[in-house]
Amino acid sequence: MTLHTTISTAPAESSESYQLYLPQQPLPLVFDSPHSGMQLPTDFNTLASVAQLQSGWDAFIDELWLPAAEQGASLLAAQVSRMYIDLNRAPDDISPDMLEGSWPSALNPTAYSSRGMGLLRQWALPGQAMYKTALTVTQVQQRLARYYQPYHQRLKQLLDQYYQQFGAVWHIDCHSMKSYGNAMNIDAGTPRADIVIGNRDGQSASAEFTAVIVEAFSQLGYNVSLNYPYKGGYLTQCYANPAQQxxxxxxxxxxxxxxxxxxxxxxxxxxxxxxxxQHITAQATAYIQSYLAVNTKDE
Ligand SMILES: [Zn+2]
Structure with a gap:
């Protein structure tokens, strides 16, 4: 995907799993974009058309946020389509119906899997099956090893590194949404707000930081909804601990x-x-800098 931006930023790291953009002078602020990749590996063997696969694509989200890398933030962007493997799901959020043979450990399919949108997509769109036959355990393990684990490991490393360095870290998981939900969404048929901010009902980010971002969008004239219809997915759940900053x-x-x-x-x-x-990012970095100024770790 060619970036439309005029910014000359090149990825510091590029692999089949992700591209990572790093700022010259990093702040403890990391953006990640798990659904903006549209690469379709040759072993995909899906029944869905490219147009159907695109319906789950958070098109251009990495590019929209990319200037953040010139404002002190790091940006991790996935390469592969979320229809092939969804990086914003737990690695065991798999419906057993999707598999040929049994998974070597316990599976924990969640409500996402029951809606056909677990780690492995069951339906591209309502009524459009993704696969003719079940996937083998080896096929799924290869998808995890090649695309899922490298992305999560790199994100965790970045967050841990900045946390050690600064004593606090802020992570923003970036997505786009259709203007109306379809039958696979909890708000099917309803027009959506301009912006939906999710902090897992207060469990993944402080009220203070959440308010900074909500107000920054509101001041620009966007209508903002908090935690509905999206509270925050697996990526906002797995690395957050607001009590520990x-x-x-x-x-x-x-x-x-x-x-x-x-x-x-x-x-x-x-x-x-x-x-x-860029204005939103500037508000976030200003908040982080003021936080760090009063909470600097004593070495
Ligand atoms: Zn998304």
Missing amino acids: RHSLQIEINRKLYMDEAAFSPHQGFTELQQHL
């Missing part, structure tokens, strides 16, 4: 703000939104 927030951006949802191409709103996101 590890904060994770999810930001869902309504696709109608920046793209033609049917054609999957950016529209005239793209550039303005990208500029607005």
Whole structure:
């Protein structure tokens, strides 16, 4: 995917799993974009068309947030389609129906799996099956090893590294959403807010940091919903511990703000939104710098 941005940032690291953009002078602020990849590995063997696969694609989200890497934040962006393996799910969130043979340890399918949207997608869209036959255990283990684990390991390393260095870390998990939910979503048929911020009902980020981001969007004129219909997924759950100053927030951006949802191409709103996101990042970094100024770790 060619980036539309004029910013000359090149990834510091690039692998089949992810691209990582690093700032020159890092702050303890990490953005991650698990669904903006659209690579389709050759062993995918899906029944779904590319257009159907694109429906789950958080198109251009990495590019929209990329200027953050020039504002002191790190940005980790996935390469592979979430329809192949979903990095925003627990690695054992698998429906046994998807597998041929038995998984070597206990599976824990959640409500995502029952809606066909677990680690492995069962339906591309309502009624459109992803696969003709079940996947073998080896196939799924290879997807985990090649795409899932490297992404999670790198994200965890970044968060741990900044936490050690600064005594606190802020993580923003970046997504986009259809302007209306479909039958696989909990808000099917309802128009969505411009921006949905999720902090898992207060369990993944402080109220203070959440308010900074909510107010930053509100001041720009966006209507913002907190924790509905998206509270924050697995990525905001797994590395957060607000009591220990590890904060994770999810930001869902309504696709109608920046793209033609049917054609999957950016529209005239793209550039303005990208500029607005630089303002959001600036508000986040200002908050973090003021926090660090009063809470500097004694070495
Ligand atoms: Zn997403």
